[in-house]
Amino acid sequence: SQQGEEDPQALSIQEGENATMNCSYKTSINNLQWYRQNSGRGLVHLILIRSNEREKHSGRLRVTLDTSKKSSSLLITASRAADTASYFCATAAIRSYNTDKLIFGTGTRLQVFP
Amino acid sequence: DVKVTQSSRYLVKRTGEKVFLECVQDMDHENMFWYRQDPGLGLRLIYFSYDVKMKEKGDIPEGYSVSREKKERFSLILESASTNQTSMYLCASYDRYTDTQYFGPGTRLTVL
Numbered sequence: 001s002q003q004g005e006e007d008p009q010a011l012s013i014q015e016g017e018n019a020t021m022n023c024s025y026k027t028s029i030n031n032l033q034w035y036r037q038n039s040g041r042g043l044v045h046l047i048l049i050r051s052n053e054r055e056k057h058s059g060r061l062r063v064t065l066d067t068s069k070k071s072s073s074l075l076i077t078a079s080r081a082a083d084t085a086s087y088f089c090a091t092a093a094i095r096s097y098n099t100d101k102l103i104f105g106t107g108t109r110l111q112v113f114p
Numbered sequence: 115d116v117k118v119t120q121s122s123r124y125l126v127k128r129t130g131e132k133v134f135l136e137c138v139q140d141m142d143h144e145n146m147f148w149y150r151q152d153p154g155l156g157l158r159l160i161y162f163s164y165d166v167k168m169k170e171k172g173d174i175p176e177g178y179s180v181s182r183e184k185k186e187r188f189s190l191i192l193e194s195a196s197t198n199q200t201s202m203y204l205c206a207s208y209d210r211y212t213d214t215q216y217f218g219p220g221t222r223l224t225v226l
Contacts, residue, residue: 031213042118042204042217043157088156092213097164099145099208101172102215104157 006108014113019076021108023089030092034074037086079112118207118218126224133192137205145208146188150201195225
């Protein structure tokens with residue numbers, strides 16, 4: 001069952017520009033996480049925002065969460081060619097056996113041109 | 115740093131073969147997961163394990179089984195591989211203190 005939907009599906013920008021990706025979901029959540037995947041590799045956790053938080057920063061990353069609209073955005077500032085990757089949001093709505101069961105969206109493919 | 119390793123990066127098998135995918139984590143995490151990733155479908159949970167010998171079905175368990183005999187190792191088994199199981203398989207380990215999943219590099223399985 002798919003919960004998160006990222007928008008846009010693909011994004012191309014120049015180095016130095018900001019990149020914004022959005023995620024919408026359907027049900028109440030405990031937290032929302034963003035992951036990055038370089039081509040053909042595993043996912044790397046970027047940032048987690050809890051349902052009672054509205055904004056969170058980590059380096060060049062800024063995540064917002066609007067639980068009333070059931071949406072989140074990931075902003076990457078001053079992008080670099082190395083940021084080229086797919087970005088996934090994952091929602092944690094169900095907790096089972098002391099673990100969050102994450103539901104992943106289909107991702108936004110970001111291309112940053114030098 | 116958490117390290118999650120998977121036994122193979124690429125694997126080619128024939129229809130009907132029994133396939134073992136292995137995942138090892140070095141952080142003493144209790145919870146581990148197996149996902150498959152397909153274009154346009156994102157990651158889908160196959161099985162997860164919350165302790166040694168304990169497992170729970172995910173969203174798409176059909177055609178798969180799992181084994182967790184030791185805490186650090188979680189194996190995914192395709193009893194009789196089929197072409198529709200051609201996919202990228204990702205293992206993850208869960209840190210309950212940070213609610214974060216740590217992923218292995220993935221195994222790209224092709225079933226001919």
